[in-house]
Amino acid sequence: MPSPPGGDIAHTASSQAASAVRNTPWVSLYAVDDIATAPAEGPFGDGQPTASRRPVAAGPQALAEAWQAADALTAAAGVEIRLLETAAEFEQGVGLMDDAWGNGIELVAPNLMKALRLTDNYVAGAFDGGRMAAFCLAFRSMADPADIHSHILAVESAQLGRGIGTAFKFHQRAWAIERGIAVIEWTFDPLVARNAAFNLVRLGADVDQYLPDLYGQNDDKINRGQPSDRLMARWRLGSSKARAAARGERTVVPDEAAVEWVPVPDDIEALRLADPAAGLEWRLRVRAAFQEAFASQRRVVGYRPGRGYAIEAAS
Numbered sequence: 369m370p371s372p373p374g375g376d377i378a379h380t381a382s383s384q385a386a387s388a389v390r391n392t393p394w395v396s397l398y399a400v401d402d403i404a405t406a407p408a409e410g411p412f413g414d415g416q417p418t419a420s421r422r423p424v425a426a427g428p429q430a431l432a433e434a435w436q437a438a439d440a441l442t443a444a445a446g447v448e449i450r451l452l453e454t455a456a457e458f459e460q461g462v463g464l465m466d467d468a469w470g471n472g473i474e475l476v477a478p479n480l481m482k483a484l485r486l487t488d489n490y491v492a493g494a495f496d497g498g499r500m501a502a503f504c505l506a507f508r509s510m511a512d513p514a515d516i517h518s519h520i521l522a523v524e525s526a527q528l529g530r531g532i533g534t535a536f537k538f539h540q541r542a543w544a545i546e547r548g549i550a551v552i553e554w555t556f557d558p559l560v561a562r563n564a565a566f567n568l569v570r571l572g573a574d575v576d577q578y579l580p581d582l583y584g585q586n587d588d589k590i591n592r593g594q595p596s597d598r599l600m601a602r603w604r605l606g607s608s609k610a611r612a613a614a615r616g617e618r619t620v621v622p623d624e625a626a627v628e629w630v631p632v633p634d635d636i637e638a639l640r641l642a643d644p645a646a647g648l649e650w651r652l653r654v655r656a657a658f659q660e661a662f663a664s665q666r667r668v669v670g671y672r673p674g675r676g677y678a679i680e681a682a683s
Contacts, residue, residue: 555598572609631676
Protein backbone atom coordinates (compact mmCIF):
# COMPACT_ATOMS: atom_id res chain seq x y z
CA MET A 369 0.00 0.00 0.00
CA PRO A 370 5.32 5.57 -4.38
CA SER A 371 5.02 8.77 -5.72
CA PRO A 372 6.07 12.28 -4.91
CA PRO A 373 3.16 14.61 -4.27
CA GLY A 374 1.31 15.23 -7.50
CA GLY A 375 2.44 12.25 -9.56
CA ASP A 376 2.78 8.49 -9.79
CA ILE A 377 6.01 6.56 -9.87
CA ALA A 378 5.74 2.81 -10.46
CA HIS A 379 8.62 1.28 -8.51
CA THR A 380 8.99 -2.01 -10.34
CA ALA A 381 12.72 -2.60 -10.07
CA SER A 382 15.40 -1.91 -7.52
CA SER A 383 17.35 0.19 -10.02
CA GLN A 384 14.35 2.50 -10.35
CA ALA A 385 14.19 2.80 -6.57
CA ALA A 386 17.83 3.76 -6.29
CA SER A 387 17.44 6.24 -9.14
CA ALA A 388 14.41 7.80 -7.46
CA VAL A 389 16.45 8.34 -4.30
CA ARG A 390 19.29 10.00 -6.20
CA ASN A 391 17.12 12.20 -8.39
CA THR A 392 14.27 13.31 -6.12
CA PRO A 393 15.40 16.35 -4.11
CA TRP A 394 12.25 16.60 -1.98
CA VAL A 395 12.79 13.20 -0.40
CA SER A 396 13.81 13.28 3.27
CA LEU A 397 16.35 10.55 4.00
CA TYR A 398 16.60 9.12 7.49
CA ALA A 399 17.97 6.10 9.25
CA VAL A 400 15.33 5.05 11.71
CA ASP A 401 17.15 2.30 13.61
CA ASP A 402 17.16 2.38 17.39
CA ILE A 403 14.68 5.25 17.45
CA ALA A 404 15.17 7.41 20.52
CA THR A 405 12.21 8.53 22.61
CA ALA A 406 12.48 12.08 23.88
CA PRO A 407 9.97 14.24 25.75
CA ALA A 408 8.54 17.15 23.81
CA GLU A 409 6.10 19.95 24.49
CA GLY A 410 2.50 18.81 24.33
CA PRO A 411 0.59 19.59 21.14
CA PHE A 412 -1.48 22.28 22.81
CA GLY A 413 1.36 24.06 24.60
CA ASP A 414 0.07 22.83 27.95
CA GLY A 415 3.43 21.58 29.19
CA GLN A 416 2.40 17.94 29.01
CA PRO A 417 5.15 15.83 27.44
CA THR A 418 4.56 13.88 24.26
CA ALA A 419 6.82 11.00 23.21
CA SER A 420 8.56 12.03 19.99
CA ARG A 421 10.67 9.60 17.96
CA ARG A 422 13.36 11.53 16.15
CA PRO A 423 15.08 9.81 13.21
CA VAL A 424 18.80 10.41 12.80
CA ALA A 425 20.64 11.28 9.62
CA ALA A 426 21.46 8.63 7.01
CA GLY A 427 21.95 8.29 3.27
CA PRO A 428 20.07 6.86 0.32
CA GLN A 429 21.16 3.24 0.79
CA ALA A 430 18.50 2.42 3.41
CA LEU A 431 15.77 3.74 1.13
CA ALA A 432 17.10 1.88 -1.91
CA GLU A 433 17.20 -1.34 0.11
CA ALA A 434 13.63 -0.75 1.32
CA TRP A 435 12.42 -0.39 -2.27
CA GLN A 436 14.41 -3.45 -3.37
CA ALA A 437 12.64 -5.56 -0.75
CA ALA A 438 9.25 -4.11 -1.68
CA ASP A 439 9.84 -4.66 -5.40
CA ALA A 440 10.88 -8.28 -4.87
CA LEU A 441 7.82 -9.10 -2.79
CA THR A 442 5.50 -7.28 -5.19
CA ALA A 443 6.93 -9.22 -8.13
CA ALA A 444 6.57 -12.50 -6.22
CA ALA A 445 2.90 -11.71 -5.54
CA GLY A 446 2.34 -10.98 -9.24
CA VAL A 447 0.83 -7.54 -8.72
CA GLU A 448 1.61 -3.86 -9.28
CA ILE A 449 1.13 -1.63 -6.24
CA ARG A 450 0.47 2.05 -6.86
CA LEU A 451 -1.15 5.04 -5.21
CA LEU A 452 -4.76 5.66 -6.24
CA GLU A 453 -5.80 8.83 -8.04
CA THR A 454 -9.10 8.36 -9.92
CA ALA A 455 -12.72 8.11 -8.82
CA ALA A 456 -12.97 4.68 -10.44
CA GLU A 457 -10.01 3.43 -8.41
CA PHE A 458 -11.49 4.75 -5.17
CA GLU A 459 -14.75 2.94 -5.95
CA GLN A 460 -12.79 -0.27 -6.46
CA GLY A 461 -11.35 0.25 -2.99
CA VAL A 462 -14.86 0.49 -1.55
CA GLY A 463 -15.73 -2.78 -3.29
CA LEU A 464 -12.74 -4.55 -1.76
CA MET A 465 -13.65 -3.36 1.73
CA ASP A 466 -17.16 -4.69 1.21
CA ASP A 467 -15.70 -8.04 0.07
CA ALA A 468 -13.56 -8.22 3.21
CA TRP A 469 -16.07 -7.04 5.84
CA GLY A 470 -19.43 -7.38 4.10
CA ASN A 471 -22.86 -6.11 5.06
CA GLY A 472 -22.67 -3.13 2.69
CA ILE A 473 -20.68 -1.04 5.17
CA GLU A 474 -18.77 1.82 3.52
CA LEU A 475 -15.79 2.06 5.86
CA VAL A 476 -14.13 4.91 3.97
CA ALA A 477 -15.98 7.07 1.44
CA PRO A 478 -14.34 7.77 -1.96
CA ASN A 479 -14.32 11.53 -1.34
CA LEU A 480 -12.35 11.01 1.88
CA MET A 481 -9.86 8.82 -0.01
CA LYS A 482 -9.39 11.67 -2.49
CA ALA A 483 -8.83 14.18 0.32
CA LEU A 484 -6.23 11.91 1.89
CA ARG A 485 -4.40 11.55 -1.41
CA LEU A 486 -4.45 15.32 -1.96
CA THR A 487 -2.57 15.67 1.33
CA ASP A 488 0.01 13.00 0.37
CA ASN A 489 -1.37 10.21 2.52
CA TYR A 490 -1.16 6.55 1.59
CA VAL A 491 -4.18 5.31 -0.36
CA ALA A 492 -3.04 2.49 -2.62
CA GLY A 493 -4.16 -0.52 -4.59
CA ALA A 494 -2.53 -3.77 -5.67
CA PHE A 495 -3.48 -4.50 -9.27
CA ASP A 496 -3.44 -7.79 -11.13
CA GLY A 497 -3.71 -6.58 -14.69
CA GLY A 498 -6.31 -3.82 -14.61
CA ARG A 499 -8.17 -5.27 -11.65
CA MET A 500 -7.61 -4.26 -8.02
CA ALA A 501 -6.84 -7.27 -5.81
CA ALA A 502 -6.11 -5.41 -2.55
CA PHE A 503 -6.51 -1.97 -1.01
CA CYS A 504 -4.65 -0.14 1.77
CA LEU A 505 -5.13 3.21 3.46
CA ALA A 506 -2.91 5.03 5.98
CA PHE A 507 -2.71 8.60 7.21
CA ARG A 508 -0.25 10.74 9.10
CA SER A 509 -0.35 10.94 12.89
CA MET A 510 -0.93 14.24 14.67
CA ALA A 511 0.35 12.62 17.89
CA ASP A 512 3.80 12.13 16.39
CA PRO A 513 4.95 13.50 13.02
CA ALA A 514 7.32 10.53 12.65
CA ASP A 515 4.36 8.09 12.60
CA ILE A 516 1.61 7.09 10.22
CA HIS A 517 -1.49 5.10 11.16
CA SER A 518 -2.37 2.29 8.76
CA HIS A 519 -6.13 2.03 9.07
CA ILE A 520 -7.22 -0.55 6.49
CA LEU A 521 -5.65 -3.38 4.52
CA ALA A 522 -8.19 -5.39 2.53
CA VAL A 523 -7.27 -8.29 0.25
CA GLU A 524 -9.94 -9.79 -1.98
CA SER A 525 -10.95 -13.13 -0.52
CA ALA A 526 -10.18 -14.97 -3.76
CA GLN A 527 -6.62 -13.55 -3.74
CA LEU A 528 -5.61 -14.61 -0.22
CA GLY A 529 -2.47 -16.70 0.03
CA ARG A 530 -0.58 -14.98 -2.79
CA GLY A 531 1.58 -12.82 -0.51
CA ILE A 532 -0.19 -9.60 -1.51
CA GLY A 533 -0.61 -8.42 2.08
CA THR A 534 3.11 -8.89 2.75
CA ALA A 535 4.02 -7.03 -0.44
CA PHE A 536 1.68 -4.21 0.56
CA LYS A 537 3.25 -3.74 3.98
CA PHE A 538 6.78 -3.56 2.59
CA HIS A 539 5.64 -1.18 -0.16
CA GLN A 540 4.08 0.96 2.56
CA ARG A 541 7.34 0.75 4.57
CA ALA A 542 9.43 2.00 1.62
CA TRP A 543 6.93 4.78 0.90
CA ALA A 544 7.09 5.84 4.56
CA ILE A 545 10.88 5.78 4.82
CA GLU A 546 10.97 7.90 1.65
CA ARG A 547 9.03 10.55 3.56
CA GLY A 548 11.10 10.44 6.75
CA ILE A 549 8.50 8.42 8.68
CA ALA A 550 9.94 6.27 11.47
CA VAL A 551 6.98 4.15 12.60
CA ILE A 552 3.86 2.64 11.05
CA GLU A 553 1.18 1.75 13.56
CA TRP A 554 -2.08 -0.13 13.15
CA THR A 555 -4.60 -2.03 15.23
CA PHE A 556 -5.52 -5.69 14.94
CA ASP A 557 -7.75 -8.18 16.71
CA PRO A 558 -5.55 -10.06 19.21
CA LEU A 559 -7.68 -13.19 18.83
CA VAL A 560 -6.92 -13.63 15.10
CA ALA A 561 -3.94 -15.97 15.17
CA ARG A 562 -2.85 -15.46 11.56
CA ASN A 563 -2.72 -11.68 12.03
CA ALA A 564 -0.68 -12.04 15.22
CA ALA A 565 1.79 -14.28 13.39
CA PHE A 566 1.98 -11.90 10.42
CA ASN A 567 2.47 -8.77 12.50
CA LEU A 568 4.89 -10.04 15.14
CA VAL A 569 6.68 -12.92 13.39
CA ARG A 570 6.76 -11.98 9.70
CA LEU A 571 7.01 -8.18 10.03
CA GLY A 572 8.77 -7.89 13.40
CA ALA A 573 6.32 -5.32 14.77
CA ASP A 574 5.91 -4.63 18.50
CA VAL A 575 2.70 -4.37 20.51
CA ASP A 576 2.48 -2.25 23.63
CA GLN A 577 -1.13 -1.14 24.01
CA TYR A 578 -4.41 -3.00 24.50
CA LEU A 579 -7.54 -1.12 23.44
CA PRO A 580 -10.78 -2.71 24.74
CA ASP A 581 -13.85 -2.36 22.51
CA LEU A 582 -12.04 0.28 20.45
CA TYR A 583 -14.68 0.70 17.72
CA GLY A 584 -17.73 -0.40 19.68
CA GLN A 585 -19.74 -3.34 18.42
CA ASN A 586 -19.49 -3.69 14.65
CA ASP A 587 -22.14 -5.19 12.41
CA ASP A 588 -19.80 -6.62 9.81
CA LYS A 589 -19.58 -10.31 8.97
CA ILE A 590 -16.30 -10.80 10.87
CA ASN A 591 -16.98 -8.98 14.16
CA ARG A 592 -20.77 -8.97 14.53
CA GLY A 593 -21.95 -9.10 18.13
CA GLN A 594 -18.48 -9.08 19.71
CA PRO A 595 -16.49 -6.36 21.50
CA SER A 596 -13.95 -4.83 19.12
CA ASP A 597 -10.84 -5.18 21.29
CA ARG A 598 -7.58 -4.37 19.50
CA LEU A 599 -3.86 -4.46 20.04
CA MET A 600 -1.78 -1.56 18.73
CA ALA A 601 1.06 -2.75 16.52
CA ARG A 602 4.04 -0.44 16.04
CA TRP A 603 6.48 -1.24 13.25
CA ARG A 604 9.76 0.60 13.77
CA LEU A 605 10.82 0.77 10.16
CA GLY A 606 14.58 0.93 10.59
CA SER A 607 14.84 -1.47 13.52
CA SER A 608 16.97 -4.59 13.27
CA LYS A 609 13.76 -6.68 13.30
CA ALA A 610 12.22 -4.75 10.41
CA ARG A 611 15.41 -4.92 8.36
CA ALA A 612 15.64 -8.65 9.02
CA ALA A 613 12.00 -9.02 7.96
CA ALA A 614 12.82 -7.25 4.68
CA ARG A 615 15.40 -10.01 4.09
CA GLY A 616 12.75 -12.65 4.72
CA GLU A 617 13.81 -13.51 8.26
CA ARG A 618 11.30 -14.17 11.04
CA THR A 619 11.19 -12.85 14.59
CA VAL A 620 11.13 -15.87 16.89
CA VAL A 621 10.75 -16.27 20.64
CA PRO A 622 13.84 -18.10 21.98
CA ASP A 623 13.11 -21.37 23.75
CA GLU A 624 15.01 -20.18 26.82
CA ALA A 625 13.04 -16.92 27.11
CA ALA A 626 11.44 -16.35 30.51
CA VAL A 627 7.90 -15.75 29.34
CA GLU A 628 4.29 -16.51 30.09
CA TRP A 629 2.09 -17.61 27.19
CA VAL A 630 -1.29 -16.11 26.33
CA PRO A 631 -2.96 -18.58 23.96
CA VAL A 632 -5.55 -17.70 21.32
CA PRO A 633 -7.86 -19.94 19.29
CA ASP A 634 -6.63 -21.38 15.98
CA ASP A 635 -9.63 -19.87 14.13
CA ILE A 636 -11.60 -17.35 16.17
CA GLU A 637 -13.75 -16.35 13.19
CA ALA A 638 -15.10 -19.88 12.74
CA LEU A 639 -15.56 -20.20 16.50
CA ARG A 640 -17.56 -16.97 16.69
CA LEU A 641 -19.93 -18.23 14.01
CA ALA A 642 -20.33 -21.66 15.61
CA ASP A 643 -20.39 -20.60 19.27
CA PRO A 644 -20.57 -16.83 19.95
CA ALA A 645 -20.53 -17.38 23.72
CA ALA A 646 -17.23 -19.25 23.48
CA GLY A 647 -15.85 -16.46 21.29
CA LEU A 648 -16.80 -13.90 23.93
CA GLU A 649 -15.20 -16.03 26.65
CA TRP A 650 -11.92 -16.01 24.71
CA ARG A 651 -12.19 -12.25 24.27
CA LEU A 652 -12.56 -11.57 27.98
CA ARG A 653 -9.83 -14.03 28.99
CA VAL A 654 -7.25 -12.56 26.60
CA ARG A 655 -8.29 -9.00 27.51
CA ALA A 656 -7.66 -9.70 31.20
CA ALA A 657 -4.24 -11.24 30.48
CA PHE A 658 -3.03 -8.27 28.43
CA GLN A 659 -4.41 -5.64 30.77
CA GLU A 660 -2.71 -7.28 33.74
CA ALA A 661 0.59 -7.58 31.85
CA PHE A 662 0.63 -3.97 30.67
CA ALA A 663 -0.46 -2.67 34.08
CA SER A 664 2.60 -4.39 35.58
CA GLN A 665 4.92 -2.95 32.87
CA ARG A 666 5.62 -6.33 31.24
CA ARG A 667 6.46 -6.40 27.53
CA VAL A 668 5.10 -8.59 24.78
CA VAL A 669 8.21 -10.45 23.62
CA GLY A 670 6.66 -11.99 20.53
CA TYR A 671 4.29 -14.61 19.23
CA ARG A 672 4.61 -18.31 18.47
CA PRO A 673 2.01 -20.14 16.33
CA GLY A 674 0.38 -22.85 18.39
CA ARG A 675 1.41 -21.28 21.71
CA GLY A 676 0.20 -17.69 21.52
CA TYR A 677 1.68 -14.40 22.72
CA ALA A 678 4.86 -14.48 24.78
CA ILE A 679 4.80 -11.95 27.62
CA GLU A 680 7.64 -11.29 30.02
CA ALA A 681 7.25 -13.47 33.09
CA ALA A 682 6.30 -11.72 36.30
CA SER A 683 9.31 -11.16 38.57
